[in-house]
Amino acid sequence: MQTQVNLSEIGRLIDGHLENPSSILGPHPVEYRGERAVAVRSFLPNAQAAWVIDRASGTRRPMRKLHPAGFYEAICEGVVDAGRSTHHDAATSIDHATYRIQMADKTGKVVDIADPYAVPSIMSDYDRYLLGEGKHYRLYDTLGAQLRTVGDSDGVNFAVWAPNARVVQVVGDFNGWDGRAHVAKLDQSVGIWELFIPGVKAGQKYKFRILDQHGQWVDKTDPVGFAAELPPLTASIVSDLGNYQWADNDWMESRSEMDPMHVPMNVYECHLGSWQKGPGRTHGWLDYRDLAHRLADYCRRMNFTHVELLPITEHPFTGSWGYQTVGYFAPTSRHGSPEDFMYFVDYLHQHNIGVIVDWVPAHFPKDGHGLRRFDGSALYEHADPRQGEHPDWGTMIFNFGRNEVRNFLVANALFWLEKYHIDGLRVDAVASMLYLDYSREAGEWIPNQYGGRENLEAIEFLREFNVAVHEHHPGVVTVAEESTAWPGVSRPVYDGGLGFTYKWNMGWMNDTLAYMHREPVHRGHHQNDLTFSMIYAFTENFMLPLSHDEVVHGKGALLSQMTGDMWQKFANLRLLYSYMWTHPGKKLLFMGGELGQWNEWNHDDGPDWLLLDFESHRGIQELIADLNRVVLENPALYELDFSSEGFEWVDCMNWEESTLVYLRKGLEGSEPLLICANFTPVVRHDYRVGVDKAGFWKEIFNSDSDRYGGSNVGNYPGAKTTGQAHHGRTDSIQVTLPPLGVTIFRREEA
Structure with missing residues (x-):
């Protein structure tokens, strides 16, 4: 039938190849019978008839079907300039913002719809x-x-x-x-x-x-x-994120006033898909609401202050543990809806548990429905595989030099803080972002503009991310998993740093585990593995991690990594945890570690909770709960985690007996703690330790307590000073160091 639309354009619209559908669809000014008018056109493939309805007058104009595939048009006379009438005849006037399309579908059902091509953009x-x-x-x-x-x-x-x-x-x-x-x-x-x-x-x-x-x-x-x-x-x-009624106002207000430098942080790292299972559910996955109640109760009993979740963003392959993200703005549907995840965070906040999530801006997978070659071009990634692909992981690398890509990622980080009240973002694989030659041989990478190996665009992105997070959400923490000696990771951007709140102390973790893997008889020759961490302990704001990475890929669980017979393995694990909890830095432990898990983590199975039927494993769990409590009750163990004023060696030179003695100190008014560690299975009787203050030093913790499955060698209730100078100090106490154990003393006035 007669129309002013090019028939070839109609054909391209119908077969889906018309680049600009607005060129023919919606309201358009036309000449009709020598007068100016408006043609309203719609493509309604499921309609058998259609009309244009003027909302104001109710005038109903039939639309002509110009193509059997469902292309309709109505000429509205007396209307000009896409809807501005030249007179006031309501029967013949129409406004593009106030008309509707009415259609009868092939079943005869009549529905009214707005014309998608007459709606102004949502963008200003x-x-x-x-x-x-x-x-x-x-x-x-x-x-x-x-x-x-x-x-x-x-x-x-x-x-x-x-x-x-x-x-x-x-x-x-x-x-x-x-x-x-x-x-x-x-x-x-x-x-x-x-x-x-x-x-x-x-x-x-x-x-x-x-x-x-x-x-x-x-x-x-x-x-x-x-x-x-x-x-x-x-x-x-399609989801509505505005319906959930939050009840965590008290938490959010206190968080905004929190100084993350001087608060206790005992973090329980958790993979929601395997932490606990539910019979009769898909793959045993519990929903977010059920998990909220179980996890809050558990963390409160265990005295953890925060949970850190392996990535909860949507990911196609469960075996990636969430680290190959496709849906950066979507909590995984494995555990429920967005509102369910809001409830999860809200409930933990109401029980004074913070929520940190792993965030993965370093790479994304090649899945066809994801970001890779999104519009046929290298839109989010680099086109050159020497910049755009991870050789180890088979994934793509974001093009941090592109404004839109940086915007996408920074906005995504802020999204989780704004919409889900997340308290912290732990950024995965930061080292892979900082170095252009990360895991690459010569010739497999492209230097920066100065010929160096530093990824300048990624550095600027990380700084922008950290500035935005801390500016828009005071009290939120950012944590870097950065495994090299890159300087200033947790220093402010204005001071030349990357701006993270904390950095994982991978050096401490590697050195300490290497030491603990050694037979005690050899440890004396490797004392520096323990003491070296204090050389650099205050160059960054460190978090000490015993994370999921240490219990996978054939490494075995932490307990199975310990040396010695059965008793020594448990004692060594208690020793490792006690040393970690008294060392400067915030603390992180992966789930299962608190049970004395024997087998390395499997994302299909998770922790072996049945181990708690055994007293030795219950002892490890009680030890972690008590270490967390000791931290919470003693500011000396957290107030000055990042300052040399918070730590002092009493004796680090006794390598022959493999012992360490040190003080942890807090701000003024906090009582210091004296920590004695014995890394051999030999009991050290009458061990003299120098102190600066006379009085009674109460033993407030002993990793060898029978409460934890130990041999109960110790100093209950404590020790009095003897008046004898030692270790360069004015006084001293004589104590017994339990085998493969740590004792903590606090001076009491009486």
């Missing part, structure tokens, strides 16, 4: 400016699937960054996964495709179907999707 000019600058830190309020009301039409605004795509369709269960009727509009200034689709509701599934720059169609998960299907399914799910 300021949004476009910030996106172009790479500083739109709330892009999650603009991109993705945003629930939106236009006039009296409820629906969802879909927006995705894909500047090199030829066509972007929105497909989902709301259109039978046929995107021809929902081709997005391109804003060329920012490379974002956008479309409002009326009638779409929370809970519906969708993807972006992209005709990439090579002419290939590919279905992609929404990079800013708030929820996703349970893997192996891959669709995103």
